[in-house]
Amino acid sequence: MEKRLKLYLNTLLAHNGSDLHLKSGSHVRVRIHGVLKKLGDDILLPEQLDKLAREIMTEAQYQKLQQERSIDFSYLLDSANRFRVNVFFQMDGLSAVFRTISMEIPTLEKLGLPEVVGSFAEAPRGLVLVTGVTGSGKSTTLAALTNRINETSPKHIITLEDPIEFIHRDNKALINQRAIGEDTHSFSDALRAALREDPDIILVGEIRDLETADLVLHAANTGHLVFSTLHTLDAKETINRIIGMFPKEKQNNIREVLASVLTGVISQRLAPTISGGRTAVVEVLVRTARMVEMITSGRSNEILSVIEEGRDTYGSLTFDQHLLDLIDQGKITEETALEYATNPSDLSLKFQGVGRGNADLNHMRDITKLEAFDLMEEDD
Numbered sequence: 537m538e539k540r541l542k543l544y545l546n547t548l549l550a551h552n553g554s555d556l557h558l559k560s561g562s563h564v565r566v567r568i569h570g571v572l573k574k575l576g577d578d579i580l581l582p583e584q585l586d587k588l589a590r591e592i593m594t595e596a597q598y599q600k601l602q603q604e605r606s607i608d609f610s611y612l613l614d615s616a617n618r619f620r621v622n623v624f625f626q627m628d629g630l631s632a633v634f635r636t637i638s639m640e641i642p643t644l645e646k647l648g649l650p651e652v653v654g655s656f657a658e659a660p661r662g663l664v665l666v667t668g669v670t671g672s673g674k675s676t677t678l679a680a681l682t683n684r685i686n687e688t689s690p691k692h693i694i695t696l697e698d699p700i701e702f703i704h705r706d707n708k709a710l711i712n713q714r715a716i717g718e719d720t721h722s723f724s725d726a727l728r729a730a731l732r733e734d735p736d737i738i739l740v741g742e743i744r745d746l747e748t749a750d751l752v753l754h755a756a757n758t759g760h761l762v763f764s765t766l767h768t769l770d771a772k773e774t775i776n777r778i779i780g781m782f783p784k785e786k787q788n789n790i791r792e793v794l795a796s797v798l799t800g801v802i803s804q805r806l807a808p809t810i811s812g813g814r815t816a817v818v819e820v821l822v823r824t825a826r827m828v829e830m831i832t833s834g835r836s837n838e839i840l841s842v843i844e845e846g847r848d849t850y851g852s853l854t855f856d857q858h859l860l861d862l863i864d865q866g867k868i869t870e871e872t873a874l875e876y877a878t879n880p881s882d883l884s885l886k887f888q889g890v891g892r893g894n895a896d897l898n899h900m901r902d903i904t905k906l907e908a909f910d911l912m913e914e915d916d
Contacts, residue, residue, distance in 0.1 A: 537584055537587045537588035537591055538588065538591045538592055541558075541588060541592070542613060544556055544558075544564055544566075544575065545613050545617070545619065545634060546613075547566070547575060548566045548575075548634075548636070549617060549636070551566065551568050552568065552569070553566045553567055553568040553636070554567050554568070554569075554570075554635065554636055554671070555567040555633055555634065555635050555636070555671075556619075556633070556634040557572070557631070557632075557633055558580055558585060558588070558631060558632045558633075558634075559580065559585075559626070559628070559631040559632075560580055560581065560582040560584075560585045560626075560628045560629030560630050560631065561579065561580070561581070561582065561628040561629065562579065562580065562628075563575070563576070563577065563578065563579060563580075564576060564578050564580065569808065569812065569813060569814055570671075570806065570808065570814060582628065582629030582630065585629055585630035585631070585632065586629070586630060588632070589601065589623055589630060589632075592611060592621075593607075593609070593623075597609055600717075601623055601625075605624065605625045606622065606623065606624035606625065607622070607623055607624075608620070608621065608622050608698055608699050608717070609621050609699055610637070610699045610700065610701070611634065615639075616639055617636070617639065618637045618639060618701075618703075619634040619635060619636060619637060620634075620635040620637055620699060620701055621633070621634050621635075637701045637702065638676075638702070639703070641679050641680065641682075641683045641702050641704070642676060642679070642680055643680060643683070643684075644677075644680045644681070644684060647673075647676065647677065647680055647816055648815055648816055649677065649680070649802075649816060649818060650818065650820060650851070650853055650858070651851065652820050652822065652850075652851035652852070652853065653677070653681070653802055653818070653820060654681075654684060655851070656681060656799060656800050656802070657681050657684040657685050657688075659761055659799045659800075660761065661756065661759050661760060661761050661797075661799075662756055662761060662762070662797050662798065662799030662800075662823070663752065663753070663756040663762050663764070663794075663797045663798050663799055664681075664761070664762070664763050664764075664799050664800050664801075664802070665743075665763075665764055665765065665766055665774055665798075665800075665801045665802070666678055666763070666764075666765050666801075666802045666803075666804065667765060667766045667767070667768040667769070667770070667771075667773075667774050667801060667802070667803045667804070668767075668768075668769070668803055668804035668805060669767065669769070669805075670767065671806070672804040672805055672806055673804050673806055673816055674765045674804060675701050675702070675741075675765075676702075677802060677804065677816075678739060678763055678765065679701070679702035679704075681763065682695070682702075682704060682711070682737075682739060682763075683702075683704065685709055685737065686704055686706075686707045686708060686709040686711060687707055687708060688708060689708055689709055690708050690709065690710075691708075691709045691710070691736040691737050692709070692710045692712075692733075692734055692735050692736050692737070693709050693710070693711045693712070693735065693736065693737045693738075693739065694711075694712050694713075694714065694730045694733060694735045694737070694738050694739070695711065695712070695713045695714065695738075695739040695741075696714050696716065696720070696723055696726040696727060696730065696738070696739065696740050696741055697713065697714070697715060697716065697739075697741040698715065698716035698717065698723070698741050698742070699715050699716070699717075699718075700713050700714075700715045712733075714726055716741070723740060723741070723742070723743075723744065723748045724745070724747040724748050724751055727740060727748060727751040727752065727755065728751060730755070731751075731754075731755060731758070731760075735760060736760065736761065737760065737761045737762070737763070738755055738760055738761075738762045738763070739762075739763045739764070740752055740762065740763070740764040740765075741764070741765065742764065742765050742766070742767075743764050743765070743766055743778070745781075746781045746782065749778060749781045749782070750782075752764055753778075753790070753793050753794065753797060756797035757793060757796070757797050761799075766778070768803070769803065770803045770819050770840075770855070770878065771801040771803055771819055771821035771839055771840075771843060772836050772837075772839045772840060774801050774803065775794065775798075775801075775831055775836055775839065776836055778790070778794055779791055779794065791831055791832050791834065792832055794831060795827075795828045795831035795832045796828070798821075798823055798827075798831070799823050800820065800821055800822050800823060801819075801820070801821040802818055802819075802820055802821075803818060803819040803820075803821075803855070804816055804817070804818050805817045805818075805855065805876050807859075807862070807868055807872050807873075807875075807876045808868070808872055809867050809868055810866065810867065810868060810869060811867075815862065815867055815868065817855055817858050817859055817862065817876055818853065818855070818858055819843065819853060819854050819855045819858070819878075820843070820851070820852050820853040821839070821843055821852060822843075822846060822850045822851060822852040824842070824846060824850055824852075826842055826846075827839070827842055827846075830842055840854060840878070844857065854878065855876070855877065855878045856877050856878055856879060856882065856883045856886070859873040859876060859877055859883065860873070860883070860886060863887075870887055
């Protein structure tokens with residue numbers, strides 16, 4: 537079965553695909569540029585998936601799968617190709633998803649991310665959150681930020697990941713990467729220990745629970761630079777999600793803490809390009825005095841307008857502003873922009889020049905050409 541798996545994975549790579557799906561009782565499928573397609577006519581039997589699981593897992597991993605009914609781990613196809621794997625039980629037996637992980641860590645420039653995103657790598661302390669749905673490229677952006685620091689700063693970076701995806705080699709920075717379930721029991725355990733390990737920067741793969749959220753805020757509040765991710769759609773929802781994790785009686789205090797440590801929020805979507813690949817569309821919240829006021833006073837409904845107004849001064853960016861940039865660069869169509877917009881009706885008016893001020897137009901004329909990219913991997 538592992539030989540057959542390698543054939544599937546090589547086919548996926550040959551077509552620049554992102555995911556391989558194996559399901560008991562169903563056809564093999566691959567995701568290429570965001571579209572799920574059937575691969576051949578093979579129907580996988582439950583016993584074949586079980587045999588594959590035994591072949592590619594250690595005995596300890598297989599036992600964990602039986603007990604917890606799902607498991608995450610990494611699979612090495614060859615020296616140039618790694619995959620993040622999730623195997624889980626469903627009503628017909630086992631299923632597995634293999635997500636491609638590039639061995640080459642992409643730069644922020646190659647990913648086509650705005651310059652303001654790179655500025656977060658230079659922050660001396662605070663909390664930077666990268667958010668988006670599954671498959672929106674959060675892990676790739678975090679890897680590019682970590683790589684930027686590694687190339688420029690003599691810092692100690694500790695990453696806590698489930699599982700480890702991009703592998704960083706020490707350059708100017710010292711990097712310790714810890715896999716949840718292998719090198720430590722949980723994010724909260726690893727984060728608690730990290731505070732005693734002299735880090736300058738801590739990367740937490742995902743804020744999954746209240747305890748981890750509390751520790752992340754504490755780490756940022758004690759002078760560390762902390763990067764993490766959340767499954768939220770935009771900056772407003774991200775702030776509300778963090779605060780909402782805590783009991784109501786603590787939420788006012790958490791607002792104060794979050795406002796004091798939040799350096800930025802990068803929210804991502806992947807949109808299809810005219811050339812046939814996918815490109816990142818981002819919303820970027822940057823910490824400002826007015827943003828602090830919005831968070832502490834609970835005026836989350838005003839966050840989007842503060843981001844929009846801060847573009848020229850602070851480099852903040854809404855999804856719709858970035859979509860207009862991508863149209864001007866010839867990367868995406870107006871139809872795609874409307875599909876991925878936060879406010880499609882407002883964006884439609886801006887296509888006609890309504891509400892598109894001189895500052896916006898000048899900014900778009902001066903924008904540097906960005907390179908579209910085909911794929912950004914995720915960590916979920």
